[in-house]
Every structure is written in structure tokens, then in C-alpha cells.
Amino acid sequence: MPTIESEVKQEKFQSEFQKAAVNILFTGSWLYNLNATFLKTFDVTPEQFNVLRILRGSHPKPMMLADITCRMIDKNSNATRLVEKLRVKGLVKREICKNNRRQVDISITEKGLILLTKIDRSSDSWQSTLKNLTKAEVQQLNFLLDKLRG
Amino acid sequence: MPTIESEVKQEKFQSEFQKAAVNILFTGSWLYNLNATFLKTFDVTPEQFNVLRILRGSHPKPMMLADITCRMIDKNSNATRLVEKLRVKGLVKREICKNNRRQVDISITEKGLILLTKIDRSSDSWQSTLKNLTKAEVQQLNFLLDKLRG
DNA sequence: ATACAATAGTTGTATATACAATTATATCTC
């Protein structure tokens, strides 16, 4: 098992807490890169994929931009430009809301839904990287991460 | 305790494994942003801070770029430009290696060491966010993350 | 109704990242 010490070639951390901070950042980056590489074959970035999943969750009800933003993993990504890229690919639809013309209604298209289905079908491969943990361990991990954020 | 479900406003995940993936990415991003905000007062980015710590670990022995890169949390950051930024700030020193002129010897300066000391002193505040977990829980978290990466 | 504030999204711009191509130097092979 590759400890975080060996991963970043540091023999000793100041504390178990500091080690955990590095470990979370490192593991997050590692997982992100795995995911990004996997999704590249489908020509979407992790955040684009994330937005598509969010929209599928609401489908067929459209969502406004602010609602998408607050559900995103990385809130700093610029939702306007992200959605625009998905629109160009034909994966989402944008319509100005009739009742409130400031607002934009965004929904996933049929093409977007089909893409998600395809991704889901072949995502076993990368999800299997998580299979190093038992279900009980994964539950424990989720508990600890939630508790960590306070 | 804010569960990952409430953080990304998704009631239900396909599996505990998928939830863990989102949870790690989300917590990593959350921790990164906390850290970035904290370090901004010292005018360094998280990766710049990371490189300074790496160099302090080797001090007074200089390191070559490739050795720094393989110790970095995010291996994709461009170490050349990162180090150059630190050099401009006077926090590191660059010297072409006499024995091997392809190679650049990089070391942390006195100013860099002083900055790290200052940061260490005031980093209790942000490290305290990890204090939501007991030491035993933090150890368990480190164990699970290491095991996850396999 | 007019002015002020709040909301929803967009755009500008500086900086950072991803990844491939390139330069420079060293080593190896014949």
C-alpha cells in the first residue's frame, strides 16, 4: 500500500493532522486526474460531466445557473462558460426564462442523456479503483470526511 | 454535520463508492480553497507553499527540478514557472549545476525560511479546521486514503 | 412613479494549468 509519505517522498510530517491535509489534497488530485483521463475519451472535462449529472438529476425540469453553481463540486468554475461549452456540443439547451427574463433555464438534451448513459456503462473501470476499500470502509471514509468539514 | 449530500444538494448517490468519490473531490477542493485563502495573506499560492516546504526539507542541500516535481501534490503544475515565481520573490535561489550543466540546483533562501516560519506560526487557525476529528479518527482517515489509492 | 437596492448572469483580464514540442547537455555504442 503506497503511504502518503512515499507518494510525496516525505518521511515525516509535523503531525497526523498535517499529514491528513496533504493526504486529502493528494488523493483528491489523484482521483481528479484519473477521472479526467477517463472522461477525455468522451470529450468532456470532470466539471462538465458534473454539470451534466446535476442537470440529469433535475430532468425534465430545467435549472437556472445559480442552482447549478451551488451544486457544483468546484464552485469557482465559471458556470456561464461551462454551460456554453456544453451547449456548443449539443449536450444542454439554454432558454431565457419567460417569467423572469434575467434568468436562464438550462436543461440536458437527449444527446446529453445518451452520453451520460454511455459514460455510466463504462465507468466501472475507474470506479473499481475505489474497490480497494470494503463497503464498510467506504462508509467510514464518508463519515470521516463529512465530520472533518464540520 | 454537513453531509456531502447536503453540500452538493443531491439526496441520493448511485452507490456508497460514487458518493465517496464525490466526497473526496469535494473535500479536497474545500481544503484547497481554505488553504489558498489563508496563504493569500502571505502572497503565495498553495503549490508555491508546497514547493517551499519541500525545499526546506532538503535544506541546506539544494534540489533539482525533477526531484521537486515528483514530491509535489499536483504533479501537473509546471515546476519551472513555479520556481521562477518564487525566485522573483526572493524566496528561492537557482544555480546551474557545475557537474551537470543540464541541471538546476534550487534551494530555499533565508527569506524563504523566515516566511515559512511565519506561516507555520499562524497556521494553527486553519489547521484547527481539522480538529473536528480526534487523533484516532485522523489516523483512520490517513489509513483509508492510503488504502484507497491501492 | 422615481430612485435605490437586489438578483441573475455575463464579460474582461490576469494568472494558472495541461501537454506537447523544443533546446541543451550528457551518455552510450560502434
Next chain:
DNA sequence: GAGATATAATTGTATATACAACTATTGTAT
């Protein structure tokens, strides 16, 4: 020792991110 290969780092370039400033629309108070 000339040419091929490997190593170390840098540079080019397209894309992404951070964050503030801006536009447009709606709501509120007087």
C-alpha cells in the same frame, strides 16, 4: 569521435480558473 539515445529543463500554446467589474432585469420604499 560521430551519431543515436537519454536526461533535464524550458518554452509555446490552447484552455481553464479566479475574481472583480459590468449589464440587464426585477423588486422595494417613499
